[in-house]
Amino acid sequence: MPLPAFDTPLIFETGQEGRANCYLPEAPALDTLLPKDALREDLPLPDNSELDVVRHFTRLSQKTFGIDTAFYPLGSCTMKYNPRINDAMANVPALRDLHPFAPDHAAQGALAVMWELERALASLFGMAAFSLNPAAGAHAELAALLIAKAYFKKKGEPQRNVVIVPDTAHGTNPASAAMVGFKVLSLKSDAQGRVDPEEMRKVVGPDTAVCMMTNPNTLGLFEPRIHDVADVVHEAGGLMYYDGANANALMGNTRPGDMGFDLMHLNLHKTFTIPHGGGGAGAGPVGVAAHLVDFLPTPVVRAFGADGKPLSATGWTESAELTFALDFDRPDSIGPMRSFWSNFAHMIRALAYCYANGADGLTTVSKLAVLNANYIRASIRDVLDIPYDEINRHEFVASAQSLKRETGVRALDLAKALLDRGYHAPTVYFPLIVPECLMIEPTETESKETLDAFITALREIVATAKSDPETVLATPVNTAVGRIDETRAARQPDLRWRPPQ
Amino acid sequence: MPLPAFDTPLIFETGQEGRANCYLPEAPALDTLLPKDALREDLPLPDNSELDVVRHFTRLSQKTFGIDTAFYPLGSCTMKYNPRINDAMANVPALRDLHPFAPDHAAQGALAVMWELERALASLFGMAAFSLNPAAGAHAELAALLIAKAYFKKKGEPQRNVVIVPDTAHGTNPASAAMVGFKVLSLKSDAQGRVDPEEMRKVVGPDTAVCMMTNPNTLGLFEPRIHDVADVVHEAGGLMYYDGANANALMGNTRPGDMGFDLMHLNLHKTFTIPHGGGGAGAGPVGVAAHLVDFLPTPVVRAFGADGKPLSATGWTESAELTFALDFDRPDSIGPMRSFWSNFAHMIRALAYCYANGADGLTTVSKLAVLNANYIRASIRDVLDIPYDEINRHEFVASAQSLKRETGVRALDLAKALLDRGYHAPTVYFPLIVPECLMIEPTETESKETLDAFITALREIVATAKSDPETVLATPVNTAVGRIDETRAARQPDLRWRPPQ
C-alpha cells in the first residue's frame, strides 16, 4: 500500500508560479517580440523545482511494472530483455541529433544503418525489400494494404476489396483493412486452431484482395498448410500478408517469403529488442516480394558501389565501402506514411541487436523462445486447460474455462493473482476464439529458474483457487491500487485535470 | 511488505556457470598465456544474464531511499538536490576518460576545471589556497593536521601535539587527530551550546597544536565569539581548523578565513551538490591561509598567463586564456594523500554547481538553507524539546527527552515512525551532548510545501506517541524489513556469502 508521502498528486497540483529552473538564459518579454493578438493570454501550467519533478516521476516509475521489474509473459507482445547497449548506441550524438533534412552526404552513417538493417530483414524473412517507414505494426499493415490497393489498381483489378482474416487475428488486422476501405471477411479456424485451405478456397474469389495471417498464429500454433493456403489465395488472384508480430518464433528456421507471403510487417519492438516504452514508440518495417517493391512508401535508401553504380546486392554486404541516398522519386509508391523517414533511433537499436546475434544467434533466439513456451505449457497442462495441447511455438494459449466452472475463478482473476505475486499477467481474452484464455509468451531471454518460479506461482494460485477461491477473487492486494472501476472511468470520462476556477 | 517475486536472493545464489554476456571477443585460454603457477585455480563467481543482473539491481534500488525518493532531513549531511546537469557534465567523454598520466598539454581543460573550482572555493571561504587532493572530509582533516604537524616541525615547535575539539565535534575530528599522533582534548560547550573563549584560554598552552571547530557548530548554532576563540588559540601559538561540513550555512555571508581560521576542509558532497552515492565517493578540498600554502598536498594546479608567467591572481579569472600545469615539486608539501590528483569527476560537478549559482546564488542558497531550518524549528517547538531555542542556522537539534519521559518513545522511535511515513529520518543521537536528539537539516532545495508536510507528519507522530505509544514503538511496518537485530549482526558477524561446500 502506498504510503502517505508516496502519494503522487498530479504535477498540476504541485509547484508554485515562478518556481523556475534555470535551463536557459532569460529572453525578452514575449509581448515585445510578437503582436499582442498573436499571443496567448494565459498558460495554466505548473512551475515545479527540478527536485520535485524528479521525485514525482521517480515515484511514478516505481509504480510501473516493466521487464526490468520481473517476468512479463504478455502473449503476442514479446517482452524480451532490452539490452542497454542498444540505448547507448541510439544515444550517440552524431546519430541522435541528426536532422532529417541534413543532406545525404552528411548522413551517410545513418543511411548505412538503415540500409544494413533493411538488408538483414530482407534476408531473414525472405522478402525482396523492406521499407522502414511505418511507425508500428498497425501502421505497417496500413501501408501494406495501401500497397495492395495500389497494386490492384495498377493491375486493373480495383474491384478487389475483400480482406480475409482468420478469427484468431489481432484487432489491428481488420481495423487496418477498414482504413483502406476494404471489407473484412473473418474466417473460422478449424478444430486444430488452424486455417484450413479448403475453407479458404470457399471464400476466395475475384473480390479477394488480401489474406492476412500470422504463422505461428496467435494461438502459438504453426500453420502447417500455410503453403496450400497461400496457393489458394494466389490462385484466386489475392495477395498474402504476413503479420510479423510472431516473427520471434521462426527466425533462421523458415521465412514468410518461403511460405508464400507477398507482404509482411515486423514489430521491431517485439522481435528486435526495442523497449516498448509503455506502449511505444515502436517500429513496423513493411516488407514486400519483388512484384511489389515499386509500391513501397517513400523514401527508400539506395546504395551505390564504389563505382557509383546502384547496388543490386541482396544479402548482407559490408556498408563501409558503399554510399547511400534517400530516394523520394518513386512514381508507383503509395507515398510517405509519416512525417519523416523512419523511427530511426529504433533502427539503431534493431541493428545493434542484429550485430549482437548474427544469423546463427537469431536462429537460436527463435529456438529458445519456442523451448521456453513449450516448457511452461508442459509444466502447467495438468492444472489448466490447454485447448490445443500440442507442440506450440513461441507462445501458447491456456484457458481457465474448467477452473471457472469449478470455482468461479476466471482468467482475469488469475491475472490479478499473478500481479500480486510480483509477475506481470499474460495476455487475457485474446485470441477471441478461446474462452477464458491466457496467452503466455515467455521469450527466450528468461532463464529456466525464472520459468520454474513462475510455474510454481501459477500452480499455487490455481490450487488456491480450488481451495479458497475468494482469496484469488480478492486479488490484487499487494499492488499500488486494487481493481479499478472501469465502468465509472468510461461512463464519466475524466481524461484530464482542469485548473480550479 | 516485499512480494515473493521481489525477494532478492544474493547475486551469488543465482545464475548458472557459463551463462555469459557477450561484451568482449573471445580470448585465448589463460593457461596458454601465463605459467600455470601464476594462475588461480578457481574463481567462484556467478554468471548471470544481463536481464537478471538488471532485475536484481533494479529491485535493490527500489529498496533504497534517496533524495530522489523523498525528503531527507539528515542533519550534518546536507542532503540537497543533486542536479542532473552535474552528472551529464561529469560524463563528457573527454573529461571522463582522461588518464591521470596524460601530459599536461593534453589535459588543459581538466586542469582548468580544477583551477577554476579552486579559485572559487578560495574566494568563497577566504582561504589563500585549496588543495583538491583529499577524497572526503575526514581525509582532508587528516591532510590539514599533517600540514599543522609539518608546520610546527618546520617552525621548531614539534612539541605541539594537542588538538582541542569541542564536545559537539564530529567523530572524524578526534579520529583524524589520533591518526597524526595528536592528543585530543575535548572542550565542554557552554550553556548556550557555544565554545567560550575564556574556557578556551584555560586549556590552550605551549602544547596546543590545533583547535578544530565548525561554525555554525553541529548544534546548528552560530559561534558569535569565534573571533575571540581564534585570538586565544593564535595567541597560544596554535592553529584554527574549520570543519566545513556546515559550510552550507554561511556562503557569501561570512568566511572561515575572516573568522580567523588557518585551515579548513569542505565536504563538496554536501554543500556542492555531489551525489552522496550511498555514502561516497565524496570530495574534501583542504584550504589554508597564506602561511600554510607551501605545505599543501601534491600536486597543485598552477596557472600561467598568456605571457607564460605564473599567475598570481586571487579571485575569479576566466580560464580560457590561461595555461595550466600540475606541480609536484613542492619541497615543504606533506606529500600526496591519495593515488591520483583529485576525485576529479566530482570537481566537475562542484564547478557546474558554482556556474549554476554564481556568488549571488550561493549567498541565496545559504540564506534559504537557514530559512528552511528555522521554519521547521519554529513549527515543531511546541511539540518537541528544542534545547537551544533560538535562531539557528542551516540545521537545528530537537530532543525527545521530555517525550521519552512521558511516553517511552525515544528519538530512535520517532526516526522509525518517520520512515513509515515515507520520510528519511533526521540524524539521531548526534551531537552527543544532547540526549535523545534529532538533528534536522532540511537544505534549501526543499519547498515550503515539503516542509509543511513533514512538519505535519512529525506532529502527528508525536501526538500518536502520546495517545498510543505502542504504535510508534512498533514502527516501521511499511518498509522492506522491520527493525533489525543489530546485536546479532555484531556478535555473529556474517559479512559475506560463502560458496556451498
Added chain:
Amino acid sequence: MYTPHTAQDIEAMLRVIGVDSLDDLVRVPDAVALRAPVEVTPRLSEIEIAGRFRQHAERTTAGAYTAFLGAGAYRHYVPPVVGAIAMRGEFLTSYTPYQAEVSQGYLQAIYEWQTYIALLTGLDVANASVYDGATALAEGVIMAVNATGRKAVLVSKAVHPNYRAVLRTYAEGLDLDVDELPYGEDGCTDLSNLEAALAEQRYAAVVVQSPNFFGVVDALPNGIAQKIKATKTVVIGVVAEAMSLAALAAPGSWGAEICVGEAQSFGNAIAYGGPHVGFIAATTEHLRRIPGRLVGKSVDSEGRTAYVLTLQAREQHIRREKATSNICTNQAHCALCATVYMAAMGKTGLRNCAALNVARANELRAKITKLDGFAARFGGPTFNEVVIRVPGRARDVLAALEKKQILGGIELGRWYPELDDCILMTATELTTSADVDRLATALSEIPVRAAARV
C-alpha cells in the same frame, strides 16, 4: 546473444516437454523450409558493436555543420533530467498499461500528458499520442470525416508538405478528396475564396497550420472559424512546432475543434526523424471519435484514486474493423519524455524558451535581410522560422553554404516550385548570435549573385 540457457537447462526442459532436440521442436514442413541461408550481419561482441556504431557516427558528419534546419524537426535544449528520468527501466521496458494495478505510474504520467496537451491547445481532451504530426493530421481528418460523413477535405498549402503528402497517402485508402487553399503574400493561408469553397458543404474539414510551414503565425482570423462551423465543417488546427504553443494563441481559442500536431520539440531528440510524437486534441464533442489510447481517472475497490485505459470501445482490439483507427502501439515513451520536459521547464521555462526562439529568429531575419539581395519572403509575424528570398537559386546558395560547413536551411522549391529562390531558415534557443553571424558572413561571401535570375 541474450539467451541464458545452458546446455543442461535445454536438456532438462526438452525432457519435460517430451521432445528430443531443439530442432524437433521447431521443425516445419519441407514445403516451407528455408530456401536460402539467412545472411545477416556477422555476430559481434558489445565492444565491437560500439566500434561499428562509432564508424557509422563518423560517417554522419552533419553535426560538424552550423545548422539552420527546422521544418517540422526542431533542435531544442533537452535538460539532462529528462533522460535521467525517462530512461528509468520501469518506464522504458513496460508495455501498454493494460494491467492498470501495476501501471499506475505510467498511467498517471499519460494522464498528465493528456492534460498538458489539452491545456496547451486550449481544447477539452487529448489522446495518449499518435505516431507523429503527419499521421496526427491524417487521423484528425478521419475524425472529421466520421463526424460529417463527407469525403473531402480542404487543406492550406501552408500546411507542412510532408503532412499533406501523408494525408494524401491515407486519403488514397479512404477515397478522400484533398483540395488545397493557396497562401498569400503575407505567408498566411489565403482565405478569400473560402466561403465559396464551403458553400457546397462537401468538406469534412478545413485544415490550417500555425505557425505554418513558412514559420508565419497563421491562426484563423476572428470570425472565420464560426463561418466554417456554420457549414458544419470541422476546423482542424495543425501545430508542427509545439514550442509555439507556449507563446501563441491556443488553437482552441481561434476556433480549432481538433488540434493535431507534433511534440518532438518537447524533450525528444531529432534522431533523423523519429521517433517523434504526434498528438490529437479535440473538443468533448469529438471525444468518441478520437483514435488511440485514452487514460481516465477512476477509483479502485477501496475508493482510492486510480488511473486506467478507458473508452476502449473506440479501439481496434475491441471493435476491430469498426474502430476509430487501427493504431495500437503509439509513442508513449516520447510522450513521457515530453511530459517530463514540460514538468521540468514549467510554465515559466516554456514561455521563456518560446520567447528565446522568437528573438533568435527575429535576429536571424534582421541580420540576413540586411545583406544585399536577401529579403524576407513573407510579411507576417513568425515564430522560429523565416523564409528568406535569396539572389539566385536556393539550391545553389545552400550548396555554397555547405562548402563553408553551414546547413543554411531548407530549399522550398522542393515542394513549391514558385519558391525556388527561397530558403526556410530556423533559429531556436540553441542558435547563437555567433551562428547567425557566421551565416551572414558566409552568405555575403558566396558568389551566387552571378547566378541570380534577372
Added chain:
Amino acid sequence: MYTPHTAQDIEAMLRVIGVDSLDDLVRVPDAVALRAPVEVTPRLSEIEIAGRFRQHAERTTAGAYTAFLGAGAYRHYVPPVVGAIAMRGEFLTSYTPYQAEVSQGYLQAIYEWQTYIALLTGLDVANASVYDGATALAEGVIMAVNATGRKAVLVSKAVHPNYRAVLRTYAEGLDLDVDELPYGEDGCTDLSNLEAALAEQRYAAVVVQSPNFFGVVDALPNGIAQKIKATKTVVIGVVAEAMSLAALAAPGSWGAEICVGEAQSFGNAIAYGGPHVGFIAATTEHLRRIPGRLVGKSVDSEGRTAYVLTLQAREQHIRREKATSNICTNQAHCALCATVYMAAMGKTGLRNCAALNVARANELRAKITKLDGFAARFGGPTFNEVVIRVPGRARDVLAALEKKQILGGIELGRWYPELDDCILMTATELTTSADVDRLATALSEIPVRAAARV
C-alpha cells in the same frame, strides 16, 4: 540555482519564525563579517554550463591520442548496463545506510561487494571500501601496526610509487619508518635479504604488489609467507589492477593476510584519477582492525533476512579518537559500479577479459621488442603492462611519440632514476592490434636512436 522559494513562501516562513528579513536571519557579528566580496564564476543557465564544459572538453585533447597508459588507472570496457543501473536515483542520491530499514537494497549491494572482494582476494572479509588503492595501503599498514605494535614497515620498491608516497605521507603522522626492498632483474621483489631484515622483528608488515608496478607477477614464492609470519610480521598484498585477480593466484593463496588495492578497473571511469575505489580484505583474525564500514547480514523483527551496518565500534562516530580509522564517507557508489560490473561480466566474462589483457600485452611486447634497440626490461611474466627499454631517454621517445598522436606509456625515470630509459606500456582489451602496430611503426620511425646513450 536550485531553490524553490517564491517571494510569498519566504515571507510566510519568516512570519512563522518571527524574523523580519532573510538578512536578519543570517546576520553575523561585525567582527566576522565578509572582508572581501566573494568572487565566484558568473552565474550561468544550464545551456551555458554545457557550453562551458564543451570548451573544457575541447581543451582536453588526450582522447585524440592512441594511448598506452596504465600504472594504476586502467582503460577497460564498461558495458552500458553499469551506468544504466548505477545512476538510478535511489542509489545515486542515498547517503550512508544508517537507516537500514529503508536501505536494504544498497546494504545488500555492499554485502555483495564485500563478498566479491573476499572471493577475488581469497580472504575472509572485505570492507565497504576506502578512498583508493594508495590509501588502502596506508590503512592496511595501520592495521598491521595496530596488530603488532611495531612502528616500521618493509615495502617492496616494485609497489606503485604513488602508493608508497602516500604511505610515507601517512607514516609522517604516525611516526612510522618505511623501509624498502629492492627489485631484481626479473622485475620481481628481491627477497634475498628478507630474512636478515626480518630478524629484528621490527617490521609490522612486509608489503608486496602483484602484478607489481612493472606489470610483473610478483606473488610471494612458496614458503616465503610462512617465514614472514613466523616473525609475527603481517604479509600485505597490494593489487593496483583488480582485473588481474580474475586470472592470477589470489593473494590469500600466496600468503597475504591483508590484501589492499584498487578496483577502478571494475566498471569505473578513469576520470583523471578519481573517484576510484580502494578495497581492504583480510583474514578473520584482523576483522576488528579493519577500517571503515562493514555490512552484515542479520534478521529483522519478523525473522526476515536483513542487512545492516555492523561492528561500528571500530568507527569514528562511535569510538572517536580510538577508532581504527577516521574514514567516514567512503567510495560506496564506485563500489556499487564495480559490483554491477562484476555481476554483469560474471566469472566467465571476467576471466575472458583478464585473458584478453594478457594476450594484448603479450602482443605489444612481442611487436615492440622485435624493433631494433627495444627490449623488455624485465623477464618475469606480466599481466597487462610491460616495461620496455628504449634506445635513448624514455622522455625523448615519449615526446616524439606525442608528436605522432601517441601517448606511449609512462616514463619510469620519474620515480626510478636507474630506469630513465624505460617506459611502462599498458595494453587492455580496448587496445587493438592496429593500435599496437601504430605504436610499433611510430617507434621505428622516430630519430631517437641518435640520442641513445653509449
